[in-house]
Amino acid sequence: MPAIELTNPAALPADWRDILALTKPRVMYLVVFTGLCGLLAAPVMPPLVIGFTAILCIALGAGACGALNQWYEADIDAKMRRTANRPLPAGRMDRQSALHFGVGLSVFSVLLMGLAANWLAAGLLAISILFYVVIYTMWLKPRTVQNIVIGGGAGAFPPLIGWVAATGHVSALPLLLFAIIFLWTPPHFWALSLFVRSDYAAAGIPMLPVVAGVPSTRRQIFLYSLPMAAAAVAPWPLGLTGAVYGASAAVLSFVFVVLAGRVLANRAMEPAQMAPEKKLFAYSVFYLFALFAILVADRWLAA
Amino acid sequence: MKLEEEIVRRQRARALITALLLGAFVVLIFFITIAKTGINW
Numbered sequence: 365m366p367a368i369e370l371t372n373p374a375a376l377p378a379d380w381r382d383i384l385a386l387t388k389p390r391v392m393y394l395v396v397f398t399g400l401c402g403l404l405a406a407p408v409m410p411p412l413v414i415g416f417t418a419i420l421c422i423a424l425g426a427g428a429c430g431a432l433n434q435w436y437e438a439d440i441d442a443k444m445r446r447t448a449n450r451p452l453p454a455g456r457m458d459r460q461s462a463l464h465f466g467v468g469l470s471v472f473s474v475l476l477m478g479l480a481a482n483w484l485a486a487g488l489l490a491i492s493i494l495f496y497v498v499i500y501t502m503w504l505k506p507r508t509v510q511n512i513v514i515g516g517g518a519g520a521f522p523p524l525i526g527w528v529a530a531t532g533h534v535s536a537l538p539l540l541l542f543a544i545i546f547l548w549t550p551p552h553f554w555a556l557s558l559f560v561r562s563d564y565a566a567a568g569i570p571m572l573p574v575v576a577g578v579p580s581t582r583r584q585i586f587l588y589s590l591p592m593a594a595a596a597v598a599p600w601p602l603g604l605t606g607a608v609y610g611a612s613a614a615v616l617s618f619v620f621v622v623l624a625g626r627v628l629a630n631r632a633m634e635p636a637q638m639a640p641e642k643k644l645f646a647y648s649v650f651y652l653f654a655l656f657a658i659l660v661a662d663r664w665l666a667a
Numbered sequence: 668m669k670l671e672e673e674i675v676r677r678q679r680a681r682a683l684i685t686a687l688l689l690g691a692f693v694v695l696i697f698f699i700t701i702a703k704t705g706i707n708w
Binding site for chain 1: 670673674675678680681684695698699701702703705
């Protein structure tokens with residue numbers, strides 16, 4: 365057979381690595397980790413296989429969100445350096461396959477959660493997927509500067525889902541965990557968007573630094589870090605956790621607010637001079653990991 | 668690489684992964700059933 369040049373890779377069956385890349389596995393770690401912490405912090409422990417399946421379903425749901433996000437934003441991704449090499453904008457996969465994969469994975473993850481854990485957890489998983497795809501990706505993100513503020517709710521669901529998968533009901537602590545991630549999301553993403561704002565501007569996404577400017581974004585980062593710190597410490601005075609968590613949350617949150625203060629004080633406009641923003645972004649990831657890990661340790665020590 | 672060779676390579680890789688995932692799913696459903704049955708006893 366003569367050698368034929370591969371001029372249209374999207375006409376071929378997609379490579380499995382590209383299908384995996386649709387699920388954004390790199391951003392899934394935090395979702396899986398916070399979901400696992402929600403499950404481990406619950407007062408009752410489900411059988412191991414049920415707990416494993418619940419976390420698997422959260423991961424699959426997050427993967428489905430990633431696929432549907434990439435399906436919807438293929439045109440926008442093509443305009444940003446950071447995302448231009450994803451399977452759809454790079455032309456290695458057709459959009460319809462991504463849509464089918466995303467919808468199929470969503471339905472599968474919700475059904476499996478319902479059958480293995482309980483239908484309240486499955487309902488919350490379905491709401492979180494719909495929230496991320498419809499409310500955030502399709503509606504808010506391209507239209508309003510408040511996209512990340514409200515859209516942050518989608519990423520805040522995993523600990524709540526993990527808790528409900530274990531207990532079958534919602535209570536105060538998982539709602540506070542939801543609030544912590546909800547309030548953490550704006551300063552986390554705005555810190556990132558400050559030093560990649562040219563990408564967002566090129567793609568026409570109304571992120572805060574693009575629309576309101578850099579100084580206003582720095583103010584908002586600092587202002588949001590205050591209620592976030594309050595929500596992070598709140599489980600302690602409310603008697604939901606012990607002193608180990610309370611003291612750790614206070615110290616971790618204090619450092620967060622100090623770093624947000626340094627961002628507020630920074631006057632640089634060039635990404636190369638935005639060291640405080642980069643530091644805050646990196647610390648914000650560590651902060652959430654540490655806070656949730658200490659929460660689980662505290663609950664286990666109390667038990 | 669020839670087009671047909673590339674198509675066959677990708678189809679084989681996807682078929683293998685699908686088979687492994689289906690096998691894992693069957694094992695998972697088996698253990699979920701055991702766990703659920705245990706709870707109801």
